[in-house]
Amino acid sequence: MKKLLAVFVLVLNVQLLAAQTTEAVVRKVADQVLKETVLGFQGVENKQFYASAAAVPQGVPVKYASPYTGWHYTHGVLNLAMIDLGRLLGEQKYVDYAARHVAFGFDNYRVFEQRFQSGVKHYAYPYGEFFTMDELDDFGAMSASILEVYQQVKRPAYKAYLEKAAKHLTEERLxxxxxxxxxxxxxxxxxxxxxxxxxxxxxxxxxxxxxxxxxxxxxxxxxxxxxxxxxxxxxxxxxxxxxxxxxxxxxxxxxxxxxxxxxxxxxxxxxxxxxxxxxxxxxxxxxxxxxxxxxxxxxxxxxxxxxxxxxxxxxxxxxxxxxxxxxxxxxxxxxxxxxxxxxxxxxxxxxxxxxxxxxxxxxxxxxxxxxxxxxxxxxxxxxxxxxxxxxxxxxxxxxxxxxxxxxx
Structure with missing residues (x-):
């Protein structure tokens, strides 16, 4: 009986979602991403939350507090999508999502860059993609989203990063x-x-x-x-x-x-x-x-x-x-x-x-x-x-x- 009821509830939920307007569905998807995104770090062993890289003690290994925190091409894709959605709906919270994500990266990467050890895979460090640009994955899509953010937030460090990324892409890649x-x-x-x-x-x-x-x-x-x-x-x-x-x-x-x-x-x-x-x-x-x-x-x-x-x-x-x-x-x-x-x-x-x-x-x-x-x-x-x-x-x-x- 419980199994039958669960199936009924699942079918009902699917029908309710299908009946919603496109805008309602898209808002629900975007708001869920907002809910799941936690900008910060978590200790790999102690599970402690750190709101910034500066708060992470030397020698304590950490990971991103949520999958949406990092510096990866997927984050660039998401940032661009959030910006487009915010502009279409006139909802600043979606545009601000991308701006906050980019700002958090620039505010925190240097701690991990200073602690980076040669011979260790760059992606083993938070923001390793940021400061190494080893692969196109590491900076291409993110740079596209930074350029969009820069239209609103004229932070000099953003422009410097974009110029570095462009030079690396056009002059140094394999x-x-x-x-x-x-x-x-x-x-x-x-x-x-x-x-x-x-x-x-x-x-x-x-x-x-x-x-x-x-x-x-x-x-x-x-x-x-x-x-x-x-x-x-x-x-x-x-x-x-x-x-x-x-x-x-x-x-x-x-x-x-x-x-x-x-x-x-x-x-x-x-x-x-x-x-x-x-x-x-x-x-x-x-x-x-x-x-x-x-x-x-x-x-x-x-x-x-x-x-x-x-x-x-x-x-x-x-x-x-x-x-x-x-x-x-x-x-x-x-x-x-x-x-x-x-x-x-x-x-x-x-x-x-x-x-x-x-x-x-x-x-x-x-x-x-x-x-x-x-x-x-x-x-x-x-x-x-x-x-x-x-x-x-x-x-x-x-x-x-x-x-x-x-x-x-």
């Missing part, structure tokens, strides 16, 4: 001979689809901020080159990787990496001048990807962890990314409005199957590297309100809200 960004792992000069998002949103904003065309041209080059190496003509999807040493792609059309590629193209088109010689070509590539992923949308309106493998689980972060990308493209007139149904079906699927009554997103694939077997992708764990999914979900909600307003 590349192929044709300037494509690559990584030194898991093998030398490995191309990761994810890195298109880790670079392009920052590049295009830096182009607008400085007025220097070189940043936009760099972003265009990356989109064209990533497409050259990763696009699968047969399946009409992007591969997760390309190995320079083997001159071949990896094994998976991973959902979220396709989402990162889609989002990077959207950010580029947002900033690219209407008369740019490559604009028509870039819109064509975006539409081609949208029509490609549309073939793999499930009956629930969602997409699978491995897009062309329907026996892999329905994954929330990539589904949210695709909803956002398609709705954004329709809202800006880049693709025909009839394709809006791809996004609206995906949004309804997220509400019905993946967002719980508290506004938390379920079944978000955790951070994922590159492996040479599909089992790795099939068996990646999932989390609830895991940091890889909440930003894309808010992005999706914002664009669906705009889409609904267009239809009125």
């Amino acid at each position: 590349r192929l001979l044709d300037r494509t960004f690559v990584r030194a792992f898991p093998y030398q000069n490995t191309l990761w689809a994810d890195d298109l998002y880790m670079s392009v949103p920052f590049l295009v904003r830096m182009g607008k901020f400085t007025g220097q065309q070189k940043y936009l041209e760099e972003a265009v080059t990356q989109v064209l080159n990533f497409t050259k190496y990763l696009w699968d003509e047969k399946e009409e999807l992007y591969w997760h990787t390309w190995y320079s040493d083997l001159k071949r792609n990896g094994v998976a059309h991973w959902g979220r990496c396709n989402g990162w590629v889609l989002l990077a193209q959207v950010h580029l088109l947002d900033y690219l001048p209407a008369n740019h010689p490559q604009r028509a070509r870039l819109i064509q590539l975006l539409e081609r990807q949208i029509l490609g992923i549309a073939k793999y949308q499930s009956a629930e309106g969602l997409w699978h962890q491995v897009l062309d493998k329907p026996d892999s689980y329905l994954e929330s972060s990539c589904s949210a990314m695709f909803v956002y990308g398609v709705a954004h493209a329709v809202n800006h007139g880049w693709i025909d409005p009839r394709y809006a149904s791809i996004a609206t079906s995906g949004w309804e699927g997220l509400k019905k199957y993946k967002i719980d009554e508290q506004g938390r997103l379920k079944d978000i694939c955790v951070g994922t590297g590159i492996q040479d077997n599909l089992v790795f992708y099939y068996t990646r764990p999932v989390g609830i309100n895991e940091k890889h999914g909440t930003g894309p979900l808010l992005d999706a909600g914002v664009e669906i809200l705009k889409l609904e307003k267009r239809g009125k």
Whole structure:
């Protein structure tokens, strides 16, 4: 009887959420993130809370007090989404969320930088990504969000960081001979689809901020080159990787990496001048990807962890990314409005199957590297309100809200 009652309550909650307006759902999601975010640190062993890095005793190992505290590309995505939501709804608390997050990082990173020991993995230290910039993950998306915050908070340290990040990105990062960004792992000069998002949103904003065309041209080059190496003509999807040493792609059309590629193209088109010689070509590539992923949308309106493998689980972060990308493209007139149904079906699927009554997103694939077997992708764990999914979900909600307003 209790089990039957629990099922009934769950079904009722799902129905109530599905019946809520898009704005109500998006507010609930954003407010849950606000609730879960705790800016501070917690002792790994003593479990004590420290409100600042300066309060952490020497030699006491600590971690972030909440997953939303850190300095990671996912935090950059979330900050941008919160800012967009706040601007759309006229709600300063969401814009302030990003400003507080960025400020906390700048106020606290130096303590850990001073205690950093060579030979230790940078991500083992809070804010290790901040002061090392070892990977594009560490600073690209965060820099894009800092640039947005800087429009309101003219803190000199922000500008200095942005200039350092831009120089590091454009002059010091590992590349192929044709300037494509690559990584030194898991093998030398490995191309990761994810890195298109880790670079392009920052590049295009830096182009607008400085007025220097070189940043936009760099972003265009990356989109064209990533497409050259990763696009699968047969399946009409992007591969997760390309190995320079083997001159071949990896094994998976991973959902979220396709989402990162889609989002990077959207950010580029947002900033690219209407008369740019490559604009028509870039819109064509975006539409081609949208029509490609549309073939793999499930009956629930969602997409699978491995897009062309329907026996892999329905994954929330990539589904949210695709909803956002398609709705954004329709809202800006880049693709025909009839394709809006791809996004609206995906949004309804997220509400019905993946967002719980508290506004938390379920079944978000955790951070994922590159492996040479599909089992790795099939068996990646999932989390609830895991940091890889909440930003894309808010992005999706914002664009669906705009889409609904267009239809009125």
